[in-house]
Amino acid sequence: MSEVVVIKNGVDVVDDLINVIVSNRDYLSEIDGAIGDGDHGINMAKGFNICKKRIDGKQLTLSEALAELSDSLMEGIGGSMGPLYGCIFTGWSDSVQGKTELTKEDVQAMLANGMSELQDISPAQKGDKCLVDTLFPATDSFAQAVKDGKTFKEALNIMKDAAAKGRDSTKDLVAKIGRASRLGERSRGVLDAGATSCCLLVTQLADSIEARMN
Structure with a gap:
């Protein structure tokens, strides 16, 4: 299996991200x-549907498609989640500018740049x-997997596991930021929605990359 992934049209990858969010809207x-x-x-x-309309039928690099997603969310979502x-997507986009092929090191840099921008x-x-x-455990675990010499696919799976564990960890946490922080102890016992949507996106990104491995 190749350690280089060819992204023929970045729209296809971003479409995958759009679909996973739209299909989980009610959840x-x-x-x-x-x-x-x-x-x-x-x-x-x-916000993701706004992007869908913008990129539908276009041929874009992954960087260009992610930039469209970033702009759509900035403009289309109220509150804190849009920015x-x-x-995050601006960071990802900037990191892969001009690239049509991705190595595991490229994905590591992409994730790290998204985290830095956030x-x-x-x-x-x-x-x-x-x-x-x-986001942080997923990003850090991928970087560690690359450092440890794991294959591209192995690193993606490690990242997915870390994302799921990170999401699940929020159930036992007390919110310290955002509206939920006003609830104090009453915020404990349920998953955080932002952590859950982030897990969906990180997992789908990994699956979309893996699906394009030869």
């Missing part, structure tokens, strides 16, 4: 309803019960 809103406004899935699906996810606008830390609890 994400249901989770959010336990300690939030109950609109996370609705808002995310709205947060927008920054940190530029958000003080959130692991343990705050938010998307960071998924």
